[in-house]
Amino acid sequence: MEQKIWLSSPHMGGKEQQYIQEAFEANWIAPLGPNVTGFEDDLQQYLKDNVEVAALSSGTAALHLALILLGVQAGDEVICQSMTFSASANPIRYQGAIPVFVDSEPDTWNICPIALENAIVDRIRKGNKPKAIIAVHLYGMPFKVDEVLTIANKYEIPLVEDAAEALGSTYKEKACGTFGTFGVLSFNGNKIITTSGGGALVNASKEQKEKAVFLATQARDTAAHYQHSEIGYNYRMSNICAGIGRGQMEVLDAHIALRREMNAFYHKLLSNVKGVTIFAEPNEEFYSNHWLTAIVLDEKVLGKTAKALRLALEAKNIESRPLWKPMHLQPVFEEYPYYGEKVAENLFNSGLCLPSGSNLRDEDRTRIAEVISHFFNT
The missing domain is CATH 3.90.1150.10 (Aspartate Aminotransferase, domain 1)
Known part of the structure; x- marks a missing residue:
């Protein structure tokens, strides 16, 4: 049998081990450190548009935090593109919220603006205005950003942009992941670049990023002892994984x-x-x-x-x-x-x-x- 040809396998660039070795030498084997900061800076510079990026353990974690930061709670409704990987929809259920699925349109295979507005109008008519919209850039193809944003703004519903498959894609020369209230990236092993496993939350402000990082590090309050006033999560990216990411950014x-x-x-x-x-x-x-x-x-x-x-x-x-x-x-x-x-x-x-x-x-x-x-x- 000939060697297997994979659908999409990891592709190292050469500098990854250098960043990892530096982390070992400095004993930064933790979910913080210079590689995490450096990887976030690299992503922010690449995406431009003055965004802030929080490096996390997965794209799913990023999407979950986005919903939390938007105040999505049990019983709320969240619109989600139907044609996508389950990780786009699972965090809705993590919050005890109700997914409302919307069909694709044939041009980009992404969320259909007509069906989206029909869904919003019908949910509002039934007394359940959606708390968020999750739209996906499927296989790296940007969704119809102008149409979707127009609808989201019209009904004042925040847009969460699932750009897990779309790092490096653009719409009207603006980076995917920077259009929504939040953007989500993935660095799983099969993505454009990988950190072995990992993701990032793209935020519009430093305050949003700080809140995301707070929740991602078990929501520990500022105190000498361990004190917690909110439920937190173990969602931060490790310094080792971020080192892989820094090397990958050089070949993105x-x-x-x-x-x-x-x-x-x-x-x-x-x-x-x-x-x-x-x-x-x-x-x-x-x-x-x-x-x-x-x-x-x-x-x-x-x-x-x-x-x-x-x-x-x-x-x-x-x-x-x-x-x-x-x-x-x-x-x-x-x-x-x-x-x-x-x-x-x-x-x-x-x-x-x-x-x-x-x-x-x-x-x-x-x-x-x-x-x-x-x-x-x-």
């Missing part, structure tokens, strides 16, 4: 360029295959990091399915993955409200994510191309 733009090259590779490979649509930016206002390149197969045209392509790749030890199964179709969330049509459901049924890592080699691309070409030509 290079990794984005390589991901976009993989997307261009698939465009060239599949350009003449009728019935295959490659996920792409709607226009020049959208700039995707193309964290994952995804395609949709029209079974009526091709006589072939996304599942069949996935199995063909799997037979050659090449990993691919179905698109995210919408949250409103998940057993754990099926009882909650849903607004929209079947855009997300249809995408899930006909879509596939292809190997997109920044560390894929020419020989990997050759293997991938051989399998895909054989699949569509037989």
